Structures are given as structure tokens and as C-alpha cells.
Amino acid sequence: MTADDHVFYPWSVQGGPNPVAITGASGSWFWDENGKRYLDFSSQLVNVNIGHQHPDLIEAIVAQARELTTISPTVGNRARSELARLIVERAPGDLNRVLFTTGGAEAVEHAVRLARSFTGRTKMLAAYRSYHGGTGVAIGLTGEPRRWGAEPTNVDVVRFFGPYPYRSPWDTTTQEEETAAALKHLRQVIELEGPADIAGLILETVVGTNGVLVPPPGYLAGVRALCDEFGIVYIADEVMVGFGRVGEWFAVDAFGVAPDLITFAKGVNSGYVPLGGVVIAERIAQRYDRTLYPGGLTYAGHPLACAAGVASIAIFEREGILDHVRSVGADVLGKGLRELSARHPSVGEVRGLGFFWALELVRDPRTREPLIPFAAAGAAAEPMAVITAAAKERGLWPFNAGNRFQIAPPLTTSAEEIRTGLDIVDAVLEIADDYVETR
Template sequence: MDLYTLHKAHVLTPWSAQAALNPPLIVRGEGAYLVDQEGKRYLDLTSGLVAVNLGHGHPRVVRAIQEQAQTLCYAPPSFFHDKRALLARRLSELSPWPEGARVFFTPSGTEANEDALKMVRTLTGRFKVLAAYRSFHGSTHGSSALTGENRRFAAEPAVPGALHFFAPYPYRSPFYTLDPKEEVARALDHLERVLLHEDPARVAAIFLEPVVGSNGVIVYPEGYLEGVRRIADRYGILLVFDEVMTGFGRTGAPFAAQRLGVLPDLITFAKGVTSAYVPLGGVLVREGLARRFDQEVLWAGHTYSGHPLAVAAGLAAVEAYLEEGLFERGRLLESWLKEGLGALWQKHPFIGEVRGLGAFFALELVKDRSTKEPLSPWHAPLSPAMQGLVRALLREGVYVMAKHNILIIAPPLTLKEAELEAGLAALDRALRGLEVEAG
């Protein structure tokens, strides 16, 4: 039995009906490329799942994993460990708070949000938490309760106390306006109304992706996050930024909190902290809150909290980001992406909107620009047209993550301009084929 048949026979692939799956079988990664078992190269324009920020096979991180494997592969999280200490110090230095932060390490982003949920309830003595409808915070039970889209449905009935509200989405305004300032004003009024109906004195925290991730790469209009911060302060509510996707240079700063100029109370992270080479996540807790746990038990823990291989990879990744200027390089990629994707918008009527920040962009695809009817419906499997577009891109040797009617363009921060140009040319051809097929 060949490897492809073996994989299909024995592996359950996430978020998919299994019978129709026909992806490449990847065996190697090189810089901005994935390579399949037949040697075909795929330009990775979404950094895996918006995670491989350093590109594939960065030698510094690979070497750190090898060296750590020769020294110590596991130590209980109740013991102290050298690489945990060094990485935690680095993350505290990178955090947006002048006072610094402490780090609770987890194996992944979903567990980071689960543990942040426990922490905010402990820190405030309150039970309820709010999160936006168009959001994803993870696939385990508590983070699924926070999630505002269809991937939460299989976990329902969910963990109680997680409630949802509508956040701004200027292209498809839930507040019936085309004016960004009015969108912000109505969204903040809506949030405050939800709080008043739930009793803000019972609300522990508001969870937000500072830039919406897999549900559309929505950049909130100016003033919205600042307004949420003011509302949270007014009622003694903690603000949690889920930076699992936006952290580690993705928006042109170590964290989106710095790029956007809004300070949360906690930050959850994963993905880019190791460039996804080894699973690692965590919760950054500003020092003023973290010291509460000096005398109060922290009721959270995992067998793999701060796993030695993971934190060694994380420490090497952070050093690479710093030495190679990659936290800032997202701003250069932003200029390339705005220009290149904007040119595609001019050519292809199926592109309803181009939006993004740093090295984190999306194309929202529509059947008709005037009606904005999605090319693939939200809360449904990808339409045949979207599936065909993904297949066309793979034939072109390009991988782009598709979610709903969205293509997410979030390349490695190490991407070269010529590589991006080649990828955008392939995307141009794939879109042209889609239009010929539709016409």
C-alpha cells in the first residue's frame, strides 16, 4: 500500500468529510515552499495555517530542536527549566506592557484560550465572558464556547457563561452603515447594550482577535478596539487579545496590540512562537495581574506545559525574528501585498474586497460586486467554485488557505518579492480560469 492510500485509510483529517479529500502528500519544506512525495513544489502563501512565520526549515530553529533533543526531551512542568526561563523572559520583554508579563505555557492555542478563560474567572470572581460572533478561538470545549462560527456547533451544548456579540465588519456591516465611524459608534453601543442586559458586574472578560483571523482577516475600523478598552475599564472587565494568528510579526510588530496601540490585560499566543515547528502556546498575563497567583493557586496545567523541545524552538525562533528584523518586515510585505492584491482586484470582478494588515491579507470573493453575494456561503462547505479555485491553485503550485468565501494570503515573513510575484501571477491565472468557467 503506498503512503497516499495508507494516509487516506488510517488518518482522520480535521474539519473535513473524508471521502472527497485529495490533497498533496507533503514530505519536505524549504523556505517558502512545501514539497510533495513526487518532488512538486508548492509556494506556501498562507504560512501553513498562518503559523510558519519563519518559513520552512529555518536552520536556527532546526538546530535548537536537535540540540535540545540531545540534552533533555522532557521535564515535568512543576520543575524549573532553563529554556522555559529564557523564553519567558524574552516574551515578557516583547510584551506590550511597560510592567512586563509572566507566561503560562500550553501545548497549543486552543488550550491557551481555555486557560485564559479559567484565569479571568479566577482573577475577577465573575462567571460570564463575551466574544464576537465572527471569531475562532479553538476547538476544545471551552474555546469552542468562545468561538462565534460554525466550528463551535459540534461542541454544543457548550461550556456555560460564554456569550456573543456582533463586532464591526465594514464590508458586510451588521449595523447597516457604509460609514466606518458610524460602524464603530453603533458597534460600541451594541456591545454596551449586550453588557447591560447581561449585567456587566457578572462579566469577567471580553475575548477578541485584534484582527479577525480565519473568518475573514477583518481589520476593525479605527477607534473600535480603543472603545472596547474604555468599556472594559468602565465595568472592571478584563480584555483578552487572542493573538494566536496575529502574534510574532504577522502584523508588522511583535503583537498586534503594539501595531494597533491598544493594551489588553492578557494575550493568548501559539503558532508563530515556534514558527509552528513544535506545538507551543501560552498566555501572557501582565505583571499587575500575574502577581495575584503568588499567593493564590493557579488552577491550570498540562503534561506538556513548556515542553523542553517546544520552548527551545520558541527561544530560537524569537532570536531569529529579532536578529533578522522580521517583526518589522511585515510592514514591507504589507506594501507588496496591497499593491499586488489591489492589481488583482482591478482585474477580477469576483474579488469583492482586498483587506489586511502587515503580512496578513484576505480576498473576499463574490458572485457579484454590487450584491456582494458570497462565492461560497458562510457556515457551509466550500462551494464547487471555491473548491475548483483551490484545485487550480494547487495545479499552479501554490497553496492558499480557503475559508468560507475567503482566500487568506499570509506568507512567511521571509518571503522574497520575486516569490510573491510568482504566487500572485498564479493566483491571477486561477481566477481567470474561474471567470471563464463561470462565464
């Protein structure tokens, strides 16, 4: 046995191939124990937004450690208070308070608790194509197949179909039709389930692991209107897309809506120290000014994590990262992916925003048959395994899921580095093209 034999890896077959041993990283790159370098087109788990080993972020953590390493979340702390202020100043609508957690799944757990406590209702609405975390309530809300192995979850949840124009459940032909059909469907689900029993609706602003599904125009505004009509708390899950991923502090800003609660984690300090939280609308937060909030976590709002968050926001502004994501995301990454799609019949659709994109890979571009079946495993999933391995062999680390080649580089990645990555994607798509049945 080796020392690594004692690590139990998440979301993994423990007897499978040994994971790559990473020994260092810098900016948009990391390398293994053999010195092989990888261009990080996944930001690890879509969290290293500011890049690896940013010196200013490291120094902020070191400085905070010299001052105060840890303190109870029940007392005040300068770093925690400053980060809360910075977050709410950038949040939409009347979101004015922050409940800190140590990660995204816990943020979802507490958002649901807030919605239920505030409304006195129990049911939650969640989309089928979604992932909300691996803890009890969060995995119960999740719609994708990773939920299956955890069932029964005993979460009072009702699922609905979100918009997916490329594979529309309603066979629509335009984005406007898809929005109208998806909102009609959601209204029917609410009415059939009994609005008086529904506490909240949780929705990834841009669906992440399940396809980088950007909502069509008007959809999120329609969701907001339905929640207002029926007194349902609208929770925007921005654990993956918050803090710059699509070129906005919060992704909802790209769609002009303000939810009641926003869950965040990952990008708030790029995972340098674990941190998450819920941004809470003032009308909900006031409910607890004279009533006990039933929840908390020992390490919530840890000083080291919050100091990193404060430094991260300062770096974002000093380095113009949001503008960089908007411009390079549109003019280099998005444009480059669309150019690749025109050359490769295996690409059924390109979709994305900012530094968050997906290539939907197909066997037949006419029928849109996916490269691998839904929830494929073993031999059925082999084509995507081959493609992913080919990318890594060439020094590119993607964020692949299902039949999608997904791309989410650190937000500090340069235009030249993006072009380097796209050249590798181009070569890898040649392998994907070999699976196209009409070629």
C-alpha cells in the first residue's frame, strides 16, 4: 500500500485508476509529480476563479493568520463583517444580509431552512437538470443522476423541467417559444402541487454540471413573477456562477432579476480557504431580528476564509477581471468555440456566457443523438472517457459531464492561453468526429 491508499475519494470508484498527483500550480496552470503541465480549463471544480496561487490572496491569508487564526461565528470579526459589507454592496435588489457557511452545499441547506422557516411551508421546487450539493437536503433537491445513489433522501421536493432549447421537452423552435412553454409548465406544477404548501424554488441561474444551460430571454423574470404571485421564496443557486464566472458579480445581474436568496461559495475566494453563504433579502432577514434563527456552523465565516474573500474582491476590481471575462469570453472563447463547431460535425451546439461554456457532442447532428446516452456508465460512456483522456494527455484539463465538453477556465486566464486551449480542443474534437455516424 502507498500513503494514498488511505484516502477515500469522493464521487469515485475506490478501486479505479489512481488519481493524478498534483504538486504545484500557478495562474491558469497546474502540474503533476512528473512535471507534466495542464492548462486548467475547469478551474478545478469551477471554483479557482482568480487563478492558482495569486500572491495577494496568499498574503491576505498569511496576514490574517498572524492577527487571528480562528474565532467563534457567534462573535464579531473584522474580516467577516467587511466581507459581508462588500457582498451586499454588489448584490441585487434588497439582498442586505449574509449568513456565512463553509461551502456551497451548506449554503443550500440553510437557504432551504430560511425559506421554510420564513413561509411556514415545506415543499421545495427544483429542476431535473440540476446539482445543488452532496449533503442531505442538497442532494435531495438535486435532479441529476448523482442523486440516485443517495435515495431515499426524504426531502419534500417537487421537480420541474427547466428550459433547454436544444433538447426542448416541448419541441419548441425558438427561444421565445421555449420560455413561454417552460413558464406554462412551471405554473401548472405549482398549481397542481398546491401553492400554499410550497416554501421555495431553487434554480441554478446558469445550470452548471448539467450542461451550461443559459436561460432563454424572459425565463428568469417569469420565474420571479410566479414566485411573487404565489408567495414562494426564489433561491438563486450561484455556488458555481457567482463572483465573475459569467462577467457579473452575480449571474442574475445578466438577466435583470433579483431573487430572495442567493447561495454562493467557490468563486467568493476561489476556494483558497473553504467558504460559502446565503445572501438574504432584508424582508426575510428581518423575520429573525426578534426570532431565533435555527441554525449555525462552527466554522461559518472563518476569519482566514473571509480575509481571502475581502482580498479577492479587491483583486477583481484592481485587475478589471469582470471586464476581462466579458470581453475575452465573448471575443475569444465564445467566438473560438463557435468557429470550432463549424468544422466539427460532432458538435451539436455551443452555448455559454463569460468564462462558462459547453460543447454538446452528438453522434448525428441531424437527429441530435448524444455522443453517449443519458447517465451512461461503463462501456456506454467510453467515447467521452476517451475524449477527456485525450484532452488531458495533450495538457488540457476540461470540466466534462455527460455528453458535454465543458469549459470553465480561471477568470484571470489570458486571451493567448485561451487560444492555446482552443487549439487543443480542436485536436480533441477530431477524435469526437470519428464517432459521428454520418461522417
